[in-house]
Amino acid sequence: MTIQEYTQKLAAILTLTLSRSDVDEVITETTSHLSDRSQELIAAGYPTAEAERLAVQEFGEVSDIAVGIAKEFPPKPLIDSKEIWWVPEVILMMLLVLATVVFSSSVAIVGTWRAVYNVIALYIGAMPMMVIPGLFASLSRIKYRRFAIIPMVRRMASYGMILSVIGAAVIVSSRWTRNQTFVTMDFVFLGFAALTVIGYFIMAILANDGWGQNAFFQRFRRS
Amino acid sequence: MAFREDLDTLILSCLVTGPAHGYELSKRIRTLSAEVLSVAEGKLYPALHGLEQAGDVSAEWVPQGTKPPRKVYELTGQGRTTLTRKQSEWRTFSQSIEAVLQPEQGAGK
DSSP states (O other), rough: HHHHHHHHHHHHHHHHSHHHHHHHHHHHHHHHHHHHHHHHHHTOOOOOOHHHHHHHHOOOOOHHHHHHHHHHHHOOHHHHHOTTTHHHHHHHHHHHHHHHHHHHHHHHHHHHGGGGGGGHHHHHHHHHHTSHHHHHHHEEEOOOTTOOOOHHHHHHHHHHHHHHHHHHHHHHHHHHTOOOOOHHHHHHHHHHHHHHHHHHHHHHHHHHSSGGGGGHHHHHOOO | OOSOOOHHHHHHHHHTTOOOOOOHHHHHHHHHHHTTOOOHHHHHHHHHHHHHHHSEEEEEEEEEEEEEEEEEEEHHHHHHHHHHHHHHHHHHHHHHHHHHHHHHHHHHO
């Protein structure tokens, strides 16, 4: 069994009883230990595969280790058990979208913007806020002093993409229902939204974790 | 010899010489016991977590560049007190065992 197979098996068992953060902590520490040991064995002349097999064997039977760890760590909270970990993030995003609308509308009303540009004002106000939900969600997931910039950017892009799509839909529906013609700034924003979506898809297809593991994106990757 | 009892005391004792991560600790146990005591390495971590929760050791994650970060453990003041108590208990226990295993020496005194 390789180190990766061992840690995956351990994580699969621990996920049943421990919180996501505790599982992450245990797996990080286990991986570090097994890597150290296998490197030592490789330096002693063992082939890589044999070194990993020995390191895993010395560490102990995965089910025994999992039982020992499960006894020492607290049971996972309800939010993990119910697989609703994403709810706080969605609520946060909705609140920030609401705040964005209120803020941008205020700018549009108080400023000298003509009514026709109100929608544009909304998106100009929304631009910096697009990254905030992702930033908050990413920061809340930084643990053990690990600052993983790529997942953080990807998470920010996820929220940015959602907000961009919402914004694009609002622009199109606003112009369409009022029977107005599109202005240059509309096309600028729609182009921005399209680029965000394309960029997000490229990132997801190239990613090795998170949404990148989704079968939908994997299909693109294989082809 | 597989040492299953009082792993906590071994860990605390090995941390007296300085902070260490889990793998380093398992090596210290092997080295200090002249390879006599072997702890299933994976069993160290539940014990370390228990000691951390009890306040006998503190832990800090140390980044390792491209490698996974390491959790480094350090003995706390409370841990030193616990170790002193456990060492005393162990000496009493081992002297009792010794007295039972070699009754003629005890009787000769």
